[in-house]
Amino acid sequence: MIDFGFTPFAAGVTDLDKANLSLAKQITEHEPSFNLCISCGSCSATCTAGQFTKFSFRVMCHQIRKGNTTLAIEEASKCMLCGKCTLICPRNVNTRNIIRLVRKAQTTTP
Amino acid sequence: MSYYHHFVIPFTAGLLFLVIVVAAKWIIWIKGLNNQQKRQVKGNIFTKKSLLATWEVLAESLFHRKVFKKNFLLGYMHMSLALGWFLLIAMGNLETRIFTHGQLNPPYVPIFFEFFEHDLSTLRYKEIFTFVMDFLLLFVLSGVALAYFKRATSKPLGMKQATKHAFVDKLALTSLWLIFPLRLAAESVTAGLYGTGGFFTRWLGEAIAPLPAIDMLYYPLWWAYSLSLGLFFISVPFTRYMHIPTETLLIFLRKYGIKETEKHTSYTQVELNACSRCGICIDSCQLSSELGISSSQSTYFLKSLRDKKATDYLTETCMLCGRCDYSCPVGIENSTIRLNQRRESPATGTSFGYVPAIEASKGKIAFFAGCMGQLTPSVTRATLALFDAADVEYTHIDKDATICCGRPLQVNGEENAARELAQKNKQLIEGTGAEALVTTCPICARIFAESYELSIPVYHHTQFLYQLAASGQLKLAPSNNLITYHDPCELGRGLGVYDEPRELLKFAGNLVEVKSSKTNSLCCGGSLAITSINQQQRNQMARKTLQSIGANDVDFVATACPLCKKTFTAASDENAILDISEILVKAFANTKQSSKPEQKQTAKETSTVN
């Protein structure tokens, strides 16, 4: 039988029961505003680094939530800490602190 | 004649120990200076600067001039202890010298002279000496009494928070507080028994003489006095009292022109040890006064660094606003030391390989708005409109795409990452062939001036516009508006630019000076040097700052930093917060309407920030 309809794209699926969410936990603990993000993308739109490369704070937050720690760390290394995103964010997410927490995790997570 | 009794041993041993340790530390610190600093010492030691330093040592270490400025009672407390004790020793020495006809006595003799010599009838000026010695003792005791009082409640001495001290500090404190009451007791008992002493000890001695068994206290009191002295001296190198000998060295080194560099040096050690832990920095810190974060201020940070225990929390919980640098009576470069500590362990590597080489068109003046400028386009527009009005030939080098200046990375300790961005920007700036660089952002101006090593002068736009206005190239007509000016941290305390913005505002309206201004100005709360406080806390601080500059009593609050403007605007709906350039645009528009005679002002020496 031909299977019509939609199926999830396997590579995009995260099994949250198996994912390593330690970074997400760590960040939530130190910077609770992480959970206020509504993924509006304003931060990415204003981002200084984002003018030159495919870097997005919003996407990085998704990587963290999905447990893709390595990807998140790689992303965070591109940020210039300029602070535009913090001023723009409609939800008052403390973006620079999150970036710094991810960067610090690089030395603590395997 | 030789004087000796076993009870002098604790005092003498303590003193010897202290002298040896302090001398050893001084030698280690001076030897540890880097070559440049050593050259500064060698080049200046035999000049007038040493005399000036000596004078400053007297003014600060004995008279405590700066503490007096902060609060009279606090100054008096420090002065009575330091100056009073010093004079007691000096007068005691003079007294014994004269009595023994110029004989050189061991150091304990003048200290315990009342014990050794009961018959002073052969002493010249006896009345004067005994009077002065008693008077000085009372002077010191008044300070000790104030110190007791301060421990009980620090408010009347102008301090909301007193530093919390460690056990050995308390031990030292106790012995220090006991020294003078014990001296009074020992001398009074002696006076009661042998008729020695001056107006006060004699009176007290005679009053207590009839008490039973008072003579049994004679030796124990002299022993106790000597022990308290010895204990205090031995504790000095391990406690905050080390600041007393260290501050002297610090004053000399500073007079020779030595400053903090971008790395800790042994000069930093001198600064760390010169902190008296007085806690004045706690009250000047807005993290404490506005947000109740009272455990990370400089006094705690310096102590932890001195003990090699600086934690991330202490290193990072600071806005680097620099307020405590200016309130510190010892003049320690607190925020620079904190920044250098951040530089020691930067978060982690960054990768900016993705940043292409950026180019801009050529022009005489390179204008850089910076990231914050991009979020405050009205400031950029106003500044460029004024450039046009004054026929400045400029190139806006970060009009389309540009990278950050690097200062936010730098203040978070990521020096190498900051340098990488600086290198790219430097190429951009030099590529324009400009004769000067102008920026509206004090944050950018600071790193341009301090770390870029540019061959052209760097101006903050207020400096540049002031030149244009003062020379008449930019025509402005003032209005009747009341304007107050908020000094941005990076521009004021950071780069020392206080006058140009004020002079400039006088071209536009009536400047109202506020109490917390210049070196004492408050931070808006937007500091990029701290990441652990959230937006609500920043707003809270911003509202307080606006309140304290009397924002409601004026027509405009002027600032000279796009980040201050953003932070204030986010925190307040009521106040009009404008960059100076925006206010000047109005003043420029006035020239078109009014026919007022233009204001004349003579241009002062052109200044840059680098």
Ligand code: SF4
């Ligand atoms: S701007 Fe704020 S809310 Fe929007 S995606 Fe970015 S962090 Fe999330």
Ligand code: SF4
């Ligand atoms: S701080 Fe980082 S993420 Fe935010 S706008 Fe600047 S470069 Fe982008």
Ligand code: SF4
């Ligand atoms: S840093 Fe300065 S103000 Fe702060 S405790 Fe030390 S000496 Fe006092």
Ligand code: SF4
């Ligand atoms: S630099 Fe500013 S924020 Fe940091 S401790 Fe000093 S007063 Fe507080």
